[in-house]
Amino acid sequence: MKKIILSLIICTITMGSFAQKKPNIIFLLSDDQTSIATGCYGNDQVVTPNMDMLAEEGVLFENHYNTTAICMASRAVILTGMYEYKAGCNFEHGPLRKAKFAKSYPVILREHGYYTGFAGKFGMAVSDADNSTRHNSWDLLPIDAFDNWAGGLGQTSYQTAKNKYISKYAEKYPHSTRAYAAWAEDFIKEAKETGKPFSMSISFKAPHMPFTPDQYFDYVYKGKKYKKPENYGAENATHLAPQAKTGRQYKEYNFWRNSEESYQETIKNYNQLIHGVDYALGMIRKTLEEQGVADNTIIIFTSDNGYSCGAHNFGGKVLPYEEASKSPLIIYDPRTPFKERGVRREEVTANIDMAPTILNYAGIEAPAHMDGEDLRVLIEKPKKFKRKTVALTNFWGNDEIQAMGVVSKDWKYILWNYEDDKMNTTEELFHIGKDRLEMTNKATDPSEEKQLKIMRSLYDAQVDKLKKEATKDNLYQKYAVLFDRKATAEDKKPYLIGTYEASQNKAKANEKSTKKNKKSKKNKKNN
Incomplete structure (x- = not known):
């Protein structure tokens, strides 16, 4: 009997020790940060020392795409690990259904013993009530799904005092970016006391419009003048599909191109907002050290989509071009041997990979319905990482800009499916391995006919997947027709919403x- 009791005690101690070894996981999400607005991605005009250090100590992913480059959809994709047409959430489509949120990474982590917290812009409704995407009501946000909630309504505010759950930090940190880092300090202390591993997710508002940076950082870019990207302006968009040059991304956002003065002020404010996020990252890492949990805390930093910043005359995001669809992605695991840190991976990664990667870090097998890959494989054994392409989609906005593409490390294919008496269905093929600015469309180049066929085949495979797996609600079934390369104008006509x-x-x-x-x-x- 004594031996049995002793065995049980040893087993309990061992299990407790094993539970403590589960890593803490921090997921940090900026809003509208293109990858090239980060120093470690080669931009010497920005000041992002903490992001750069994180990359030096972790793994930087050079080709990270948001499979839908718009905030509501991308956030739903990140939570669920599924393409938008399966997650079923976006503006003009509908909220994230409760059953799908119930299988999101924060809920699963909590079910497996993690102490969970969320702060910032949640960005979508979780509801079965109707197809409204309005998320300005507390009853449409999953407050009770987290142990500690500090999320805000709608787009949230840069003014800390206007965000209910972080307003107590307003006196010291009037701008919300640093206030979220102050909340993180309290959360980490609180989580440590529970004895559980923790999962902390912060979704910063920065650098989303309006570009209202923290005045605390006015000194960082004072007097600095920025060079425009080489593909800046309408003169560098003449080769692009006519469909892409119809929506607000091309026609509006004039502050990027009204004047030199307007551009300089806008890009300064945008970069200063990103610097605020960088500073918050530094605050969080300092707290981890002070609380003695840094050595067992994984940090993942990325953004929900990119931003065009005037490239090809575009503002905003949404479109599947590089600036709008790519974001930084850095993963830091302090348990990784030093010789394996500071590496870069060129393989294509995507926001669908966030949920399965987070779950696998926690020792939880990702559910089969998730479309993403476990990026630990790419980090630790890159030769065993098999996926070569991901789909890029836009299910939002006027008919002309709703489109689908497929991207690999070196090539990108986009099908602009809309056609009328002014424009025809248009294919774009970019050799992004050599033409990262997407200045030459190779779709009509006879020397790339073989590559075009390859990319068409990969595109068709993605459309077939969409046809089989698209959710039956929230108006996603129509894309099985709209994105089909063989569909005619008459086939598409019943599904169009307006130019x-x-x-x-x-x-x-x-x-x-x-x-x-x-x-x-x-x-x-x-x-």
């Missing part, structure tokens, strides 16, 4: 009608 030109005309008509009604009411009042 950019039509939306602009409607907006002008509404504005005119509103002015007319106001004038009529004013005349009646005067009479």
Whole structure:
């Protein structure tokens, strides 16, 4: 009997020791940060020392794509590890359904004993009620799904005092970016006391519009003048598909191109916001050291999508071009041998990989429905990492810019499916291994006919996957037709929602009608 009791005690101690060895996992997400806005990605015009150090001590992924480059959809993809057409969440489509959120990485981690926390912009509703994507109501956010919640409504605010769950930090940190790092300090202390491994996810608002940087960092870029990218401006977009040059990404965001002064002010504010995130990363790492948990805490840093910053005359994100769809991705695991740190991986990675990678770091097998890969394989045994391509999709906005593509380390193929009396279905093929600025479309180059066929085949395979797996709700089934290379204009017609030109005309008509009604009411009042 004594031997049995002794065995049980030893077993309990061993299990407790094993539980403590589970790593803590921190997932940090900036908002609208293109990879080239980060020093360790080769930009000597920005100041990101903490991101650069994280890359020196961890692994930097040179070709990290957001499979849908828009915040709501990308966040749902990150949480669930599924392509958007399976996650089923985006503006104009619908919220993230509760059953899908129940299989997201934070929920699974909590079920496996992790102490979980979330702060910042959650960015979507979790609801079965209807197809509304509104997330400005607390009852549509999964507050109770986390042990510690500090998320905000809608787009949140740069003013700390306007964010309910972090307002207590407003006096010392009036700008939300540093306030989230202050919340992280308290969370790490709190999590340590529980004795559980912790998972902390922070979604910064920065550097999303409006570009309102923390004045604390005004000194960083004072007096600095920035060089424009080589593919900046409309003169560098003449070769691009006409569909891409129809939406607000091309027609609006004039602050990037109104004047030299406007560009310089905008890019300074954008970079200063990113510097704030970098500083917050430094604050968090300092807290980990002070609390004695740094040696067992994995840090993953990325962004929900890129940003065009005037490249090819584009502002915003959404489009599958490099600046808009690529973000930094750095993974730091302090348990990694020093000789394996500071490495770079060129293979294509994507936001679908975040959930399965996080779960696998926690010793939890990723569910089969997840589309992403475990990036530990790419980190530790790159030759065994088999995936070569990912799909790039846009299911949002005017008809012309809704499109799908496929990207590998060296090549990118995009099919712009919309056609009418002004434009035809257009293929783009870029040799991004040599032409990262996407200045030459090789789709009509006879010497690349073989490569075009290869990329078409890879694209078709992705469309077949979409046809089989797209969710039945939230208007995703139509893309089985819209993105099919063999579909005709007549096939697509029932699924179209409206062109950019039509939306602009409607907006002008509404504005005119509103002015007319106001004038009529004013005349009646005067009479």
